[in-house]
Amino acid sequence: MCTVCGCGDGETRIEGEADQQHSHEHPHTHDHDHEHTHEHETSSSHDHHYGHGPAHAHAPGMSQTRMVQIEQDILGKNNEYAQKNRQLFASKGMLTLNLVSSPGSGKTTLLTETLTALKDELPMAVIEGDQETSNDAERIRETGVPAIQINTGKGCHLDAHQVGHAIQHLSPEDTTTLFIENVGNLVCPAAFDLGEAHKVAILSVTEGEDKPIKYPDMFHAADLLLLNKIDLLPYLDFDMDKCIEYARRVNPGIQVLKVSSKSGEGMDDWYQWIRLSRQSKMIGFNPQTQSEENVKTA
Amino acid sequence: MHEMSLCEGILQVLEAESKTQSFKRVKTVTLEIGELSSIEVEAMIFSYDVVTRNTLADGSKLCIVNTTGTAWCMKCSKEVNIKKRFDECPDCGSYQLQVTGGEEMKIKELEVE
Numbered sequence: 001m002c003t004v005c006g007c008g009d010g011e012t013r014i015e016g017e018a019d020q021q022h023s024h025e026h027p028h029t030h031d032h033d034h035e036h037t038h039e040h041e042t043s044s045s046h047d048h049h050y051g052h053g054p055a056h057a058h059a060p061g062m063s064q065t066r067m068v069q070i071e072q073d074i075l076g077k078n079n080e081y082a083q084k085n086r087q088l089f090a091s092k093g094m095l096t097l098n099l100v101s102s103p104g105s106g107k108t109t110l111l112t113e114t115l116t117a118l119k120d121e122l123p124m125a126v127i128e129g130d131q132e133t134s135n136d137a138e139r140i141r142e143t144g145v146p147a148i149q150i151n152t153g154k155g156c157h158l159d160a161h162q163v164g165h166a167i168q169h170l171s172p173e174d175t176t177t178l179f180i181e182n183v184g185n186l187v188c189p190a191a192f193d194l195g196e197a198h199k200v201a202i203l204s205v206t207e208g209e210d211k212p213i214k215y216p217d218m219f220h221a222a223d224l225l226l227l228n229k230i231d232l233l234p235y236l237d238f239d240m241d242k243c244i245e246y247a248r249r250v251n252p253g254i255q256v257l258k259v260s261s262k263s264g265e266g267m268d269d270w271y272q273w274i275r276l277s278r279q280s281k282m283i284g285f286n287p288q289t290q291s292e293e294n295v296k297t298a
Numbered sequence: 299m300h301e302m303s304l305c306e307g308i309l310q311v312l313e314a315e316s317k318t319q320s321f322k323r324v325k326t327v328t329l330e331i332g333e334l335s336s337i338e339v340e341a342m343i344f345s346y347d348v349v350t351r352n353t354l355a356d357g358s359k360l361c362i363v364n365t366t367g368t369a370w371c372m373k374c375s376k377e378v379n380i381k382k383r384f385d386e387c388p389d390c391g392s393y394q395l396q397v398t399g400g401e402e403m404k405i406k407e408l409e410v411e
Contacts, residue, residue: 188300216383
């Protein structure tokens with residue numbers, strides 16, 4: 001087990017890393033200060049001391065069990081990694097978007113269209129999360145944008161720790177827009193912060209308008225909802241207004257864009273949303289001062 | 299399904315705490331779980347037993363304290379109780395609610411020895 005971050009022998013594989021092997025640099029030292037006191041080897045001692053337990057209770061008859069108040073967030077560990085990722089993104093003036101949806105909503109196609117349209121305009125990179133195969137990362141790389149695949153194995157979501165490792169491999173340049181395509185799952189990825197600026201939920205109109213209230217956690221966590229495949233609307237009974245109303249029930253502040261990555265309809269709005277979000281991340285970002293600050297803190 | 303990874307997270311916290319607070323065994327773990335959090339309590343209890351087997355928390359009891367979901371109703375300008383994220387305001391029926399509580403997923407306290 002890696003003692004820096006505690007990552008164990010899991011099922012997760014990050015492309016470019018040998019299976020089950022994490023090559024971390026360990027720049028820290030391990031202090032082994034063990035104090036060995038209270039060696040009671042035999043019972044011949046007549047010293048009835050009640051203070052040897054962890055509670056150090058000296059009152060006779062007091063139980064050695066005790067209550068420890070810890071008040072820690074169960075996701076605390078993940079949130080720590082997410083915080084580190086977020087700091088890294090801020091220091092590089094990066095916009096990071098976490099794309100979440102059910103399988104088959106057209107995430108990857110939407111992403112490849114987006115990359116093709118914007119690659120000459122902005123620096124971009126992609127982290128692909130899937131249970132198995134690197135098919136999606138290969139589809140992304142065909143657009144010329146760097147991509148790395150994380151296979152979660154038995155996992156149903158990406159966590160901040162996996163993403164942190166993937167970023168090291170990608171080593172994106174300053175002001176990159178990073179897309180994280182999460183595992184197709186509308187439940188678990190909602191709870192795991194990856195350090196992203198926004199979660200973007202993608203819902204295709206072939207799915208049914210009540211998805212936002214069937215999977216409320218995800219639509220509550222997302223800042224933007226992309227209603228995808230709207231070119232198919234004439235063939236479906238999808239109630240667009242109802243869907244948007246449901247989404248606003250679980251998240252009154254959610255922004256909704258109607259798009260079709262196939263026909264291109266509405267895609268300009270999505271691109272404009274990316275541009276504006278990216279600019280807001282770049283406000284106050286100055287590579288010169290950033291590198292000076294890094295030198296100072298180093 | 300992510301209850302399993304959450305339980306692994308709990309175990310990591312227990313192992314870390316056992317070093318700083320010097321205890322060897324965990325007897326009870328008390329969790330505070332909000333009604334609106336994404337945790338299924340039944341699945342949590344099941345995964346907990348599996349994950350803690352042969353660890354310092356083997357055979358320990360999992361106590362779950364539920365906290366109620368609360369939200370601020372923009373129309374009524376007051377706090378109301380809700381059971382689900384998409385519940386309407388019980389008083390005025392509006393969906394303009396901002397969740398204020400009940401999203402907790404916390405390890406509150408441990409009984410250790």
